[in-house]
Amino acid sequence: MKDAALPSPNLKIAKAYFANISSIVSCSIAIQPPACDCQVYIPRPSSLTLFTDSTLDSLFDSVKFDDEDMEGYEHRFGGKLITFNSSKAASAFASQLPVDVLVGKKSHRFHLAPGPFGGPRTCYGAA
Numbered sequence: 081m082k083d084a085a086l087p088s089p090n091l092k093i094a095k096a097y098f099a100n101i102s103s104i105v106s107c108s109i110a111i112q113p114p115a116c117d118c119q120v121y122i123p124r125p126s127s128l129t130l131f132t133d134s135t136l137d138s139l140f141d142s143v144k145f146d147d148e149d150m151e152g153y154e155h156r157f158g159g160k161l162i163t164f165n166s167s168k169a170a171s172a173f174a175s176q177l178p179v180d181v182l183v184g185k186k187s188h189r190f191h192l193a194p195g196p197f198g199g200p201r202t203c204y205g206a207a
Contacts (some may be wrong), residue, residue, distance in 0.1 A: 098109035117167035118151075120174050123193040128183065135183050136160055139190050143176040145169065159193065 120137070124131035136153065149169035152164045163172040178191035 085165070109195055118164045118170050119157055120162045120163065120170050121156070121193055122177070123157075125188045125190060127186070128188050129157075131158060131160060135181070138181050138183055139179070142179050142181045143173060145173050146177075149173075 099186055128135065146169070149165050149172075151163040152162050155161075162170075162173070164173065174192055178189050180187045180189050182188075
């Protein structure tokens with residue numbers, strides 16, 4: 081008997097694996113977007129060519145806030161959309177802007193702006 085005629089044990093394992101994955105994927109997963117008042121949008125200053133992560137770190141060093149209050153940030157339309165754990169933390173951060181930040185040898189002024197989809201703070205496309 082040839083080896084090719086026998087079913088491969090790896091093939092059976094792969095079929096079982098994909099059957100399990102497809103049943104997991106078919107279940108609906110409810111993901112809640114962050115509340116609109118928990119986000120702050122900071123556009124790229126016109127005096128700055130690129131708004132890099134290291135520039136954002138310099139901005140974070142220039143304002144006072146607890147790192148534990150920040151969930152994360154996203155690059156959006158040249159600026160940064162920063163998400164906080166609470167609206168209180170977002171308001172405390174926003175109250176410190178505008179702020180001047182030294183990047184290289186030049187100072188740049190960072191300020192709040194309406195979110196990339198409208199409103200002072202925005203939720204992933206919701207107005």
